[in-house]
Amino acid sequence: xxxxxxxxxxxxxxxxxxxxxxxxxxxxxxxxxxxxxxxxxxxxxxxxxxxxxxxxxxxxxxxxxxxxxxxxxxxxxxxxxxxxxxxxxxxxxxxxxxxxxxxxxxxxxxxxxxxxxxxxxxxxxxxxxxxxxxxxxxxxxxxxxxxxxxxxxxxxxxxxxxxxxxxxxxxxxxxxxxxxxxxxxxxxxxxxxxxxxxxxxxxxxxxxxxxxxxxxxxxxxxxxxxxxxxxxxxxxxxxxxxxxxxxxxxxxxxxxxxxxxxxxxxxxxxxxxxxxxxxxxxxxxxxxxxxxxxxxxxxxxxxxxxxxxxxxxxxxxxxxxxxxxxxxxxxxxxxxxxxxxxxxxxxxxxxxxxxxxxxxxxxxxxxxxxxxxxxxxxxxxxxxxxxxxxxxxxxxxxxxxxxxxxxxxxxxxxxxxxxxxxxxxxxxxxxxxxxxxxxxxxxxxxxxxxxxxxxxxxxxxxxxxxxxxxxxxxxxxxxxxxxxxxxxxxxxxxxxxxxx
Numbered sequence: 001x002x003x004x005x006x007x008x009x010x011x012x013x014x015x016x017x018x019x020x021x022x023x024x025x026x027x028x029x030x031x032x033x034x035x036x037x038x039x040x041x042x043x044x045x046x047x048x049x050x051x052x053x054x055x056x057x058x059x060x061x062x063x064x065x066x067x068x069x070x071x072x073x074x075x076x077x078x079x080x081x082x083x084x085x086x087x088x089x090x091x092x093x094x095x096x097x098x099x100x101x102x103x104x105x106x107x108x109x110x111x112x113x114x115x116x117x118x119x120x121x122x123x124x125x126x127x128x129x130x131x132x133x134x135x136x137x138x139x140x141x142x143x144x145x146x147x148x149x150x151x152x153x154x155x156x157x158x159x160x161x162x163x164x165x166x167x168x169x170x171x172x173x174x175x176x177x178x179x180x181x182x183x184x185x186x187x188x189x190x191x192x193x194x195x196x197x198x199x200x201x202x203x204x205x206x207x208x209x210x211x212x213x214x215x216x217x218x219x220x221x222x223x224x225x226x227x228x229x230x231x232x233x234x235x236x237x238x239x240x241x242x243x244x245x246x247x248x249x250x251x252x253x254x255x256x257x258x259x260x261x262x263x264x265x266x267x268x269x270x271x272x273x274x275x276x277x278x279x280x281x282x283x284x285x286x287x288x289x290x291x292x293x294x295x296x297x298x299x300x301x302x303x304x305x306x307x308x309x310x311x312x313x314x315x316x317x318x319x320x321x322x323x324x325x326x327x328x329x330x331x332x333x334x335x336x337x338x339x340x341x342x343x344x345x346x347x348x349x350x351x352x353x354x355x356x357x358x359x360x361x362x363x364x365x366x367x368x369x370x371x372x373x374x375x376x377x378x379x380x381x382x383x384x385x386x387x388x389x390x391x392x393x394x395x396x397x398x399x400x401x402x403x404x405x406x407x408x409x410x411x412x413x414x415x416x417x418x419x420x421x422x423x424x425x426x427x428x429x430x431x432x433x434x435x436x437x438x439x440x441x442x443x444x445x446x447x448x449x450x451x452x453x454x455x456x457x458x459x460x461x462x463x464x465x466x467x468x469x470x471x472x473x474x475x476x477x478x479x480x481x482x483x484x485x486x487x488x489x490x491x492x493x494x495x496x497x498x499x500x
Contacts, residue, residue, distance in 0.1 A: 048101060051114040051122070058124055058175040062168065070129040070168055073122065074138070075182040076104065076145070077162045079194040081119035082276045087320050088157055096149045096157050107144050108137070122182075129167050131199075138163055138197045146195075158315075160195035162186055171200040181205075187212040191270040211267075218267055226252045227277060229284050230452035233461060234302070234423060234445045237436055240471045242462060243423075243443055244302030244334075247285060248452050249277065274308045279320055281305045282337075286330035288458065298462055304336035304366060304387075312339065313350050318357045325361065332362030336387060340368045352383075359384050369425070372407050381414055388415060392426025392446070398435045408439050416440075433471070 049057070058073070065071060078084070078100070085093045097115075104123060105113050112124040142163060149157040164185035172178035181200040188208055189198050198204075221227060231245040251259040268274040285303040293299045311317055325332055337358060355365055366387035367380055372394070380388065388411065394404060415422045424436055427446030436444050449467045 048105065048113050048115065051116055054112070054114045054122055054124070055175045057112055058178070061124065061126065062173065062175075065168075067169060067173070071127060072125050072129055072134055072165055072167045073178050073182060074125065074166075075116070075164045075179075075186050076121045076123065077164075077186055077190065077194075078119040079160045079162055079190070080272045080275050082273075083279065083316065083320065084157065084159060085118075086279070087316055087323065088155060092154060092157065095151055095154065096159070099149050099151070100145060100159075103144050104141070107141050122179075134165065134167075134199070135197075138165060142197060162189040162194040163197035164189060165197060165199045167199065184208055184212050187215050187271075190272060191215070191267070193270060194272050215267055215271060218264060218271070218273065221251055221253070222273060222276065226254070227280070228252055228455065229281060230454060231458050231461075232445055232452040233450050233467060234304075234443055235427075235449050235467050235471070236442060237433060237444055237471065238442045240468060242301065242465070242467065244304070244336075245458070246304045246338075246445060246452075247281060247306075249281060249306075269308060269310050272310070275311050275314060275317075278305070278307050278311045279324070282321060282335065283324055283328070285335060286324065286328045288455065289330060289334060290328065292458070292462065296459065296462060299331075300334075301462075302334050302336055302364070304338050306368065307337045307339055309340075309351075312354055313348065314354075315350060317354050318361070321358065321363070322361060333364065336364045336366045338366040338368040338389070355384055359386075366423075370411075372404060374407070377407070377411060377414070381418070385420060387421045387423060390422065390424045390441070395424060395426045395428070395432045395435065395446075398431070405439070408441070412440050430470075 061071065078097075081093075084096075088096075101113065101115070101121065104121060105111065108123060108125060110126040112126070114122050116122050142161060145161050146159070149159070164182045166172055166178045166181040166185065168178065171181040184204055185198050185200040188204055189196050191211070228250050229247040230250050231247055233245055234243045235241075236243045249261050249265075251264055253259050265274070268277055282305055285305050289301075289303055292301070324330075339355075359365060364386040365384060366389055367385055368389045369391040370376060370380075370388055371391045390408075390411075394408065398404075412422060414420075421443060422441050423443040423445065424432070424441050425445055427433065427436070427444040427448045429448060432444070432446070432448065436442075449470060450461065453461070
């Protein structure tokens, strides 16, 4: 009996080991096939080689030419590839990548080409280095790559590229060193707006390494979904109700906590990633709008989102947002696109065209942070603007400033005549509410009502109507009675309990 049990145990263990081995082999086979599939997918033309083989090819060529030989390598990045992929779709972008790869392999003699990832291509050029000839060849290649990509009845696609160049042996004596030089130089090209080329130099290394690390952090943040929107309520002071929310971009950094745009916005703008983030922001807004309407029926709120200068100059902006509206079935009239420094756009035809087309789609346009500037006021009277947001500086030193009062009076009169909203930013104390009422400014936002808060608190704020106690008529009466008393403290001091 004991022998039989022992035999059964041995058989069971043997079967388990065999099954485990088979599962292990099956997983290895699946991973191998997946790696083969990914590598094959990255081979866009017959002339390209798998990226995994490029290191060996470069190192072998280094050994062949020796320390006194020369050649150069390039990294070609497609600018705003995420945006192109979303606008035209993966299938069309794959066709474009195939054509782009063909233009590279056919346009660069003595080259070996591989695809590093979705939007990066590595090129080894087996030619002795002549600095002037390299610049001329790369300039010609960029012009060739920027020509419109057409394929029968498919949508024509236009793109730009950022090209970095590293020379052997001055920019590196190994594949790894050359690749690092390419990455660092490509970062500088993108930071300067892309659509250009640059040859690596030691100055770049000493100045830009830490910046590139931060740039790569931002790229990781985009891929990992670390960016989010915070919401600040905009209040209808006259009717004592919620008008909507302004959204603010934040970065949930894994080690530094929540970062505000002053820490990263310039990097986003110079790299071109601001286009993707701005579009993502609008997408988040229309999604939140739909959620709120379906859960609590608040379908009359507006949601504002800043749109960058770089995005406003994009010739694909309108089509991207048009596609977004189609996919989400959102009401564009409740989505407000905010722009800053409106005066600088006066002579930018592409920007003005985009603003007109966005309004035609139904979006509302807001000028953010208007300062005491009569020229700006005169200019925006002629332009397709729906909302004017007064800079927070208007609510500082609100007493006995005749010039400011006259400007506000002109602004409000003009806005009423043209059926535009005026929203005051920087409402921090109850005295500001009194000032806005006195000057017929109906809408305001600021810390007096609420600091910007996370997405998860939006429902709670709408339902609880936390702003109502801040607009209680009793506060106005108390403030008035205090102002009549000699040496009475300011209403804002008495009402400090109501401040955030």
